[in-house]
Amino acid sequence: MNDLHTDHPDAVSSPGLALWRVTNAWQRRIRTALAPHDLTHVQYVLLASLTWMDRTEPVTQRDLARHAGLDVMMTSQVVRALEAKGFVVRERHPTDRRAVALEPTPSGTGLANRATRDVEAADHAYFAGMDPSIAEAFLTGLRGLAARVDDED
Template sequence: MSTEPKGPTPGYLVWRLSTKWRVAVDRALAPLGLTHAQYTLLASLYGMQRSGHSPSQRRLADHTGLEPLYVSKLARTLESAGLLRRTPDPADTRAVQLSLTPEGRETAGRAITVTHELLDRLLAPLGGLHTERTEALTRELRLLLDAPLDAPPRSPTRPTSASSEE
């Protein structure tokens, strides 16, 4: 039996979908003057602040999955645009806390609306954003995202014989 995949591999399809999504978000947010990466930072900060948190750049990097150095660069750009503030963390002189400005909250809210509408259109083949098929896809994606990158490879299953030790 051949082990060659028939058609594209799951990895290739995830990469293609990720690329399609990034391009679609960049296009949808261009009128707001945002890139997908900037949106990720603003929307995450918006949600964290609504939950009562004032995260550090490092915590926001961990939350978004972006590299801390990249978050720092994005934060500086968004600060220059008047969308967020960077302030020293009183508990840790090496850390910088981030908070949205009033303009940043308004821009984040508009951007979130735009991306949710885009997501609903992208998920139309599954019935839309709030369907059982989309919920199932979301569960599977979370399962894959939660798996550690350094997990040991699974060894091929071998038939066991009655004489093998257990």
């Protein structure tokens, strides 16, 4: 008998706990995939996002943070670390003196592409056991949750 007052009859009935367990297991795999690239998961997400984004207009740290779903201050700190490693260039924004424009360096773009291959291989291996129809429903559910989070911000 336990003293926890919960709506769930057992631990495996809690969607939040299930998400926690799955997320932690998946993140361990991603960290392992990124280790040879000397990137943290957050560094990878920001570098890959910046490489992915349309840069016909200058990309600000705020734009990058919004795209990646991260805090602007954290984004600023991580971008500085990526700049120190030579993977990102931070320059004055051409029209907004308060903003910084971001651009991946050629070595940053190359690293983002190499790391993406390993991250996607880890994703494929992790989710390989899911039935394709369940995987599609799972992705649809995640997109729905992400849209709700985006609406709250």
